[in-house]
Structure formats: C-alpha cells, structure tokens
Amino acid sequence: AQRVTQPEKLLSVFKGAPVELKCNYSYSGSPELFWYVQYSRQRLQLLLRHISRESIKGFTADLNKGETSFHLKKPFAQEEDSAMYYCALNAAAGNKLTFGGGTRVLVKP
Amino acid sequence: SAVISQKPSRDICQRGTSLTIQCQVDSQVTMMFWYRQQPGQSLTLIATANQGSEATYESGFVIDKFPISRPNLTFSTLTVSNMSPEDSSIYLCSVEDKGARNPSQFFGPGTRLTVL
Secondary structure: EEEEOOOOOOOEEEOOEEEEOEEEEOOOOOEEEEEEEEEOOOOEEEEEEOOOOOOOOOEEEEOOOOEEEEEEEEEOOOOOOOEEEEEEOOOOOOOEEEEEOOOEEEOOO | OEEEEOOOOOEEEOOOOEEEEEEEEEOOOOOEEEEOOOOOOOOOEEEEEOOOOEEEEEEEOOOOOOEEEEEEOOEEEEOOOOHHHHOEEEEEEEEEEEEOOOOOOEOOOOOEEOOO
C-alpha cells in the first residue's frame, strides 16, 4: 500500500527566507507525485506535478527515488504563499490519490 | 481545467438523517472521485465513480453508508446515510481532466457537513 508522509504540520518563515516542505512516500511501483495547495477560503488546487518538471509561483520539487522524497522548495517566500500544502501520490494503476497530512505554511512579514 | 461545483456548500444535520451532495462538472469526464476530509486531517478517498458502472469503494467505506450515483458524464451524487457526529467532515468531489495538457485531478469547493 502507498503512503505519503509530511513530517511538518506547520512551517513558519519570514518573507524573503527560503522554505522547504518535506514529503516522503512509500510505494513499490513507479509513482506520480503532486503538490496541491489550499489558500484561505479557496478550493484545493494543483500546484505542480513531478512529470512536468516546471516551476510554479517560484516553487520547484524534485523527485528523488533513492530517498523516496518529493520536497517542495522556494528560495524566497512571499506572504501570499501562506497556505496549506498537501503532497499526493498517484499509484500507477487506478488514478487514486493518496494524500499526506498537509503542512501549513505561514509567511510572516 | 474543468470547472466543478458542489451543492450544498455546507449543511448542519441531525443524527440519523441522510444528506445527498451533488457534484456538477462543466465538461464530460470519465472518472469522478469522492474524498472526505475530517477535521484537522488530510483527504481520504471514499470511492471512484465511473459512469455506467458501480462505484468502487476504498477500504473502510461501504455502499450502504455512502451510496453514489453517476447518471452521466458531468454529474455525480454522494449520500451520507444515517449520519452520526463522526461523519462531520468536508466532502469533496474531484475529476480527472484528461483534456488538460497534463492530466491531473481537479477538486470541487467541498461540502462542509456538521452532524449534531
């Protein structure tokens, strides 16, 4: 069975500081990994996926199969990055997402 | 990406009653999913709803408690039956948008259910 772990429930950083959200997964096959974000009073939305290998809103995430990690990083956090972030795994069969527990990011001015 | 709406957005219900949540998509999609987010917790998949077939339920969820309908490619309902306070959660539907440049799951706004 697959599992996604986000060890930090809360990350508090100052504006302009780097931020890294940790995500570790366990899955025996070839996973597809995502980061979703939920801003205050908004719906859950896709931030990025590892297949795209793109930077969205300054965020990047690299899949490290050796460490089974998919950490989300941004070099200079902005106040508008304050939100709840969820790492999710899509097992190869079934298109079913398994979510981590979520990390709340608070960017202080 | 697909535009998804849910009704109701929130409700407060009495123990023992049932509530049906609707999910409407602005385009035809093959796969629709229902998730639950209990207070302070992450999202958990309840079931996958494909048009023309029975829903597929995840471990710990049963059809008698969470019956699902999928009458066409743009609509689905989830019923929370014989509710108890433990059913108080946010219920979300999502769709896989295969028409998107990079197919991914997109979520509705959620239905916040409180059971007294």
